[in-house]
Amino acid sequence: MSDEHYLELCDNPVQFENASSVNNVFFDEANKQVFAVRSGGATGVVVKGPDDKNSVAFRMDDKGEVKCIKFSIGNKILAVQRTSKSVDFINFMPDYPHTEFSQECKTKNASVLGFCWTNWNEIVFITDQGIEFYQVFPDKRSVKLLKSQSINVNWYQYCPETAVILLSTTVQGNVLQPFAFRSGTMSKMSKFEIELPVVPKPAKLSLSERDIAMATIYGQLYVMYLKHHSRTANSPSAEVVLYHLPREGACKKSHVLKLNTTGKFALNIVDNLVVVHHQSSQTSLIFDIRLREPDCAVNTHQPVLPARSIHPYRIPLSGPTVVPSQPAVPCQLYSSSWSVFQPDIIISASEGYLWYLQVKLPPTVNLLQDKGKLMDFLLRRRDCKMVILSVCSQILEGGEKGSLPVVATVFDKLNQVYKEYLEAEQTYTLAMESGPSRGSAAQKRPVRTQAVIDQSDMYTHVLSAFTERKGVSHKFIIAVLMEYIRSLNQFQITVQHYLYELVIKTLVQHNLFYMLHQFLQYHVLSDSKPLVRATPQPRLSTANDEIVEVLLSKQQVLGALRFIRSVGGHDNVSARKFLDAAQQTGDQMLFYTVFRFFQQRNQRLRGNPAFNPGEHCEEHVVHFKQLFGEQALMKPATV
Secondary structure, eight states: OOOOOOEEEOSSOEEOOOGGGSSEEEEETTTTEEEEEEOSSEEEEEEEOSSGGGOEEEEEEOOSOOSEEEEOTTSOEEEEEOSSSEEEEEEOSTTSOOOEEEEEOSSTTOOEEEEEEEETTEEEEEETTEEEEEEEETTTTEEEEEEEEEOOOSEEEEETTTTEEEEEESTTSOEEEEEEEETTEEEEOOOEEOOOOOOOTTOOOOOOGGGEEEEEETTEEEEEEEEOOOSSTTOOSOEEEEEEOOSSSOOEEEEEEEOOSOSOEEEEEETTEEEEEETTTTEEEEEOTTSOOSOOSSEEEOOSSOOBOOOOOEEOOOSTTOOTTOOOEEOOTTOTTEEEETTTEEEETTTTEEEEEEEOSHHHHHHOOOHHHHHHHHHTSTTOHHHHHHHHHHHHHTOSTTTHHHHHHHHHHHHHHHHHHHHHHHHHHHHHHHOOOTTOOOOOOOOOOTTOOOHHHHIIIIIHHHHTOTTSOHHHHHHHHHHHHHHHHHTTOOOOHHHHHHHHHHHHHTTOHHHHHHHHHTTTTOSOGGGOOOOSSOOOOSHHHHHHHHHHHTTOHHHHHHHHHHTTOTTTSOHHHHHHHHHHHTOHHHHHHHHHHHHHHHHHHHSOOSOOGGGOOHHHHHHHHHHHOGGGSOOOOOO
16 A cells, blocks of 8 residues: 555654653744753753754753743743743843843733743733733843733633734633734734534533634634534534634634544644644544635535544654664654644654654645646645646546546646746736836735746656657547647647647657648647747748748658648748758768659659759759769659
């Protein structure tokens, strides 16, 4: 069985001291840092981040158990919460004193639930009675209140990517109040209510922090609610409900992801896919909210692919007692000691590892049978180009039966993205040429993602090899090439000359001159002016002559002769052009054949095999004599 694990843990995890050797492990979602804290005498802290720049070790005075610890952006200021009333600060900037200073929450009798850095020197305290937004002055070792808001708070969540804090309010906890932060300002966003499952009276549900996550998907902020099944018969399975949270305007329920099972779940976002981990089955599901289901007010989605487990992972042994031949230890996937953080982080505190979750695209190809849907899925992924090209080759290798409509669908989907990129590039170029206009935002150059599959990609990786394949009917090969050209024309993309050349070459190889002539006659190979090769003769006007030019430039001299005979043009073509091309190949017998062909034409048309002075073939006659002797020249036929 081929590898069907479409999710994997990254190869280079962040390693830290595991939970058995330290008192506490904390994770900071904003900086992606793990804090391993060991207390006793002085508190030792080892911070590990995604790269060595973010890793640091230090000691600080033991002033009680650490409840929360985080660096501001860029490791400039450390904030530590040890009590429910205050937060302590330590400078980590060069040239500033490292002495601690402290800030109590302003609201009387309030308890600090936690804090979030929103900038390198701006911090929000979340208390059970509201939020307090502060600016920190490390040089003065002081803190200034910028803004505060009173509101009863059960718990909170923070999305560092958008600097939005979500507060759970009311007794059931299901009325959520978001606040947005941006360079010294705090703005209240629209509050909204999460619909809880219906339960028989008198029981009442409350919204748990564990069932809510915030993440950016396709550039938009969503609140994800893990709705466990209620005991009512009509909804036996759990689902994930997505609420779209815009900067301005009301928050709306926008997507429902059907999990078709019950149990313990955890959520990640990887490459704009919602990943749902299911602990008891030790499998994960992925959802793509851009894959449209039939239109309805709220989009309901089924998993894109069947449930599969994360790819097995082996932990390399380390330490002084390790023997080089000792095998790596299998990691226990979906362990109860795993903690999952947004967007794509899995932490095993017991093993001392932080992994980034990744999507592997090749295994998805055989799991998703609908090739149109597969293409929609792949085109939205980051590293998709080579997988898409391999799918195109695979479809063409699958044979002819019923595959042409699939090929057409795939080509259209690729060219839609290609066209959108070309238009964006053109808009950008025009904007640059015309200069900045008043009141308009600065144009950003469009990013060429891997989803842009252009004609050279298709020619190099798919079509060129396909035309050379043995055992494929030439009719199918030509149909595929023409289908690609049709799709390009449909999206008004200028067809590159090498694609026309590929069609012509294929037609000539199979002696399909009649078809080639028809293509030209009905302008199927319309935009073929670039096919004309530079020659000393005046530029030829007809499409037939353009084809001859291409064939001669590729040294397919006999193919060109056969073609021009098939369309009845052999009495009017320039002998010199063909003799030049034949001589350039260095093939003596080819030159003999072409020379003899035109001698016979002369004999048939004028009753004499000799060339007229106006044909300028004197040097070719000399060359022929040198090779084969004068006696090899045709003599005029005697009556």
